[in-house]
Amino acid sequence: MITNNLRIGTRDSKLAVWQAETVQRLLKNAGINSELVMVKSPADIDLITPLHQFGGVGIFTKILDDALFKNEIDIAVHSLKDYPTQSPEGLTIAAVLERGPSQDILVHKGDLSFLNNEKEGLIATGSIRRIAQWKSKFPKHQTTNLRGNVQTRLQKLADNNWNGAIFAKAGLERIDLLPEHFEVLDWMIPAPAQGTIGVGCRNEDQEIVDVLKTINHRETEIRATVERQFLRTVEGGCSAPVGAFSTIEGDKIHLTAGVFELDGSNKVVVNKTFKMEDYKNAGQLAAKEVLANGGKEIMQNIDHA
Structure with a gap:
């Protein structure tokens, strides 16, 4: 009882x-x-x-x-x-x-000129998913490890000479710590069920x-099921460089998902649309396509890293 x-x-x-x-x-x-x-x-x-x-x-x-x-x-x-x-x-x-919000954001110090300088950029994050995607887009930038609760990580950013640090928008927004200077990383695929x-x-x-x-919340449950099924099928743990994000429009569910080499040198990403009635298999089907198109080799490389 x-x-x-x-x-x-x-x-x-x-x-x-x-x-x-x-x-x-x-x-x-x-x-x-x-x-x-x-x-x-x-x-x-x-x-x-x-x-x-x-x-x-x-x-x-x-x-x-x-x-x-x-x-x-x-x-x-x-x-x-x-x-x-x-x-x-x-x-x-x-x-x-x-x-809540699902996006990753870059918290910075008011100067984004480093994004136009392919050789100079120092970004802090403790997530290898974020590292892999950042290096895929900015291959010559450097990353540094960042751990701790939200407040600790924001303070570390302020105290160091980093250009920026990557956070989940939901985390900062929920405890009223979203700073003035941030950029939504709409090109970065979030972690499955982020937010x-x-x-x-x-x-x-x-x-x-x-x-x-x-x-x-039924709609969120469906979206989380699809994204987490993708993660499970590619055999990526919570700390693996795997991203998945779904949206529901009418009777369709859209999924963008992929796996990334740790150093950003390779990636396999798919964009798929499924009927809502097929959502229980959607993540698995998308994952199998990713694995068949080079994702399996990427995940094997991660296992041996």
Whole structure:
């Protein structure tokens, strides 16, 4: 039975708490009271090691899954782009909230002249997906690792001689930290389900599953399913240089997705349109086309890097 006080597990960063409080408000509107339970992942504590060097997937989410298994929390709130495409046995993503902004943005210092100088540019990001796409467009620019919560990363940008740093627009916007100087990177394919909040729980807690279904946003669920299926089919982990973004127009769903060499030297990107009734297979079909057209070799190179 649902208690009168569901325990919502969340990381303790300002953005993660914002996400959890958003879920909390939706549950309150459904007549369910709750409290937040804070946890820290190893990647929250170690802000030096590049994310892809932690190994595996679910760097930020495993600690919350473990808390569910230990019955320390009742539901877990995730940034869905960080969550593995297959939940651990016994757990499920029972709801996704309406998607926020999905774009990557370049936060800069008011001078974008470096974008016209192919040899000089120093960009900070901890994402190899962003690095690969930036180097694909600006092959002679340099990148540097950037870790930490949103506030920490913005401060590091201010304190260093970098030309800019890449962020998810949703993260900055949600906690009112979107700065004056930023450029939307409309050419960069975002991470699958970027800007989407996922809510997980134990499969056996059917009453909680049913409650979470009432706050699920169906269109976002469909789009996330397509994008994450693409990721899963190309066998890319959450830290792999894989991008996927879908839109729905009428009875059609459009998908732009691709894989990128780590150094930006090669990429395979597709643009596909599917009937909405076929959305459950759309990501897989697009991924198979990418793999057949050179994506398989790119992913093998990444595995051996």
